Amino acid sequence: LxxxxxxxxxxxxxxxxxxxxxxxxxxxxxxxxxxxxxSVDEVRGQEITAAQVELGKSLWFEPRLSRSHVLSCNSCHNIATGGADNVPTSIGHGWQKGPRNSPTVLNAVLNVAQFWDGRAADLKEQAKGPVQASVEMNNTPGRVEATLRSMPAYVEAFARAFPGEDQPVSFENMARALEAFETTLVxxxxxxxxxxxxxxxxxxxxxxxxxxxxxxxxxxxxxxxxxxxxxxxxxxxxxxxxxxxxxxxxxxxxxxxxxxxxxxxxxxxxxxxxxxxxxxxxxxxxxxxxxxxxxxxxxxxxxxxxxxxxxxxxxxxxTLTGRQPQVANPVLPPSTSTTPRPE
Ligand code: HEM
Ligand code: HEM
Missing domain, CATH: 1.10.760.10 (Cytochrome c-like domain)
Structure with a gap:
């Protein structure tokens, strides 16, 4: 030491x-x-595009990434309250209490690795965690993909954010878009x-x-x-x-x-x-x-x-409190008849 x-x-x-x-x-x-x-303009040597940030912003506030349709990333990392939830340990799916305090997402892009124990290498890898964690959003990659593919506006937004890909709407690209948005939270x-x-x-x-x-x-x-x-x-x-x-x-x-x-x-x-x-x-x-x-x-x-x-x-x-991100609330696409229902 x-x-x-x-x-x-x-x-x-x-x-x-x-x-x-x-x-x-x-x-x-x-x-x-x-x-x-x-500003942060690239991650892992790849440029972040405006279309990715825009999509990531929608996903950040998207409660349908959770099985219950109640929790979004912003539930536990509220950008209006320092990027955290200001309770001892986070409340997730079915009002379960998680084991740890929610760290702020503000400036998280600058950290060497994510989580209190650094178990995720970067924000992209990190974003896949809460969506699946049973005490957080309790969802599955398949169910998230089905949800996003059920709404035409998301299909178009993923195609704009990840042009030239065969299947732009994927769990992996959800994580990439969330990461792109999070790079703006400096x-x-x-x-x-x-x-x-x-x-x-x-x-x-x-x-x-x-x-x-x-x-x-x-x-x-x-x-x-x-x-x-x-x-x-x-x-x-x-x-x-x-x-x-x-x-x-x-x-x-x-x-x-x-x-x-x-x-x-x-x-x-x-x-x-x-x-x-x-x-x-x-x-x-x-x-x-x-x-x-x-x-x-x-x-x-x-x-x-x-x-x-x-x-x-x-x-x-x-004195370390910086200028807080000004984020306009996105308007999210309505569910369709094929959108998986909340559970
Ligand atoms: C950790 C992002 C959803 C609770 C983190 C970190 C990031 C993040 C970047 C690590 C920050 C750091 O280590 O400095 C996200 C995103 C979400 C999401 C993108 C949506 C997909 C949630 C939800 C909850 C939550 C819904 C509460 C139910 C936590 C907790 C940690 C954490 C407790 C710390 C866990 C640990 O260190 O083991 N999140 N989060 N997050 N988040 Fe989230
Ligand atoms: C956490 C301040 C010295 C390692 C923290 C936190 C504060 C803080 C305010 C809590 C942040 C939060 O929960 O968001 C200070 C001050 C120090 C000091 C003012 C000098 C008086 C150190 C030193 C080390 C260290 C010397 C390493 C040997 C850590 C670690 C945590 C932490 C590992 C996370 C603890 C946890 O698991 O919750 N520090 N720190 N700090 N600091 Fe320090």
């Missing part, structure tokens, strides 16, 4: 009374983090991004919070433009949190790799827009951002942050 911060940690003073030098801090922050891009121009670009300032408390975030070592795991989402670490490197926050039944990445050292290992959560996405952690058991920060201090760094430090870091994290 590389918990040192490449020699940069020592560059900034960390005492609460110090007023950090904004210019030096900006320079350091630019090397450690970086701005959220205004949130640039946060106050922090404006600070990085030299176009805006942070107040003294926020600067202190940024300085502490770097000096105390948070940055060792939460770095890059998305402030995390790039690598995996034990939750409880130094001190394992209580079973309320870290339930013993969810061993995280161990389920993916079957390697003993991956027990209770999770992807370092990306912290962009974190002020909008309570409750926190994969268990969704912590409602207060300050409390989540304090838990990170003791669990990951073996350091009891004092109240002022927690407050400064929390104030800083609030």
């Amino acid at each position: 590389a918990l040192a911060c490449a020699g940069l940690c020592t560059a900034m003073p960390a005492r609460a009374t110090d007023a950090p030098d904004a210019t030096a801090l900006r320079e350091t922050a630019n090397t450690l983090f970086g701005a959220i891009p205004h 949130t640039p121009d946060s106050r922090f991004d404006r600070f990085l670009a030299g176009k805006g300032s942070l107040d003294a408390t926020e600067l202190r919070g940024l300085s502490l975030f770097i000096d105390k070592g948070c940055v060792a795991c939460h770095s890059g433009p998305n402030f995390g989402g790039q690598a995996y670490y034990p939750f409880g490197v130094v001190e394992r949190p209580g079973a309320d926050v870290l339930p013993s039944g969810d061993k995280g990445r161990f389920a993916v790799t079957q390697t003993a050292s991956d027990e209770y290992v999770f992807r370092a959560a990306p912290l962009r827009n974190v002020a909008l996405t309570a409750p926190y952690f994969h268990s969704g058991q912590v409602w207060d951002l300050g409390q989540a920060v304090a838990i990170m201090g003791s669990a990951q760094l073996g350091h009891e942050l004092d109240a002022t430090e927690v407050q400064s870091i929390t104030r800083f994290l609030q």
Whole structure:
């Protein structure tokens, strides 16, 4: 575990009374983090087309991707509420409670892999999961294809999005279109991004919070433009949190790799827009951002942050809220006589 911060940690003073030098801090922050891009134009080297994004937007809000015709992607990743559902663990098919908190989809395209345990390589692979998961949308690829093929407007939209293919309406292309839409869910121009670009300032408390975030070592795991989402670490490197926050039944990445050292290992959560996405952690058991920060201090760094430090870091994290995507509600095609009925 590389918990040192490449020699940069020592560059900034960390005492609460110090007023950090904004210019030096900006320079350091630019090397450690970086701005959220205004747009993402390709995935896996393939260009994303407007027709794919348009189709993906319809599918994102499409409740008929679920067996019940009740749940859409947006049910659990509401774009109006930070791309998450703001409940401890998601409610899916038949009011079943899932095992984990819903992570935000905002800026998810920037993560190295998807899910708390990184078990899906990218957004395309990820999108096939919830549609089939029995506690989420509880559907099957065949039933989804039958549903989409029953509506002429979808058949045309898939043909426009995936021209030249023999059978454009497929489960695979549903996933590709959803991924294309999700690449548009980036949130640039946060106050922090404006600070990085030299176009805006942070107040003294926020600067202190940024300085502490770097000096105390948070940055060792939460770095890059998305402030995390790039690598995996034990939750409880130094001190394992209580079973309320870290339930013993969810061993995280161990389920993916079957390697003993991956027990209770999770992807370092990306912290962009974190002020909008309570409750926190994969268990969704912590409602207060300050409390989540304090838990990170003791669990990951073996350091009891004092109240002022927690407050400064929390104030800083609030500057990571970016411009939220403006998405016009799509009008979805009506069901036809051949559309599978809700179950
Ligand atoms: C995870 C997209 C439907 C609940 C994710 C992630 C993405 C995503 C991109 C990973 C984000 C990250 O790791 O940073 C979608 C899409 C959906 C959909 C495209 C529609 C096809 C749903 C629904 C629910 C839900 C309906 C709730 C019933 C969750 C939960 C996780 C998750 C709990 C975390 C699961 C884990 O880490 O094991 N989703 N989602 N999603 N989503 Fe969805
Ligand atoms: C999760 C902040 C240090 C690894 C989180 C979350 C916050 C946070 C707010 C919850 C995000 C959410 O649920 O959406 C901080 C702060 C730190 C710090 C302020 C410094 C005081 C670290 C370090 C590591 C780390 C040093 C790695 C050794 C993780 C991991 C998660 C996480 C793995 C996901 C935990 C889970 O499974 O729920 N961090 N973090 N963090 N952080 Fe940190």
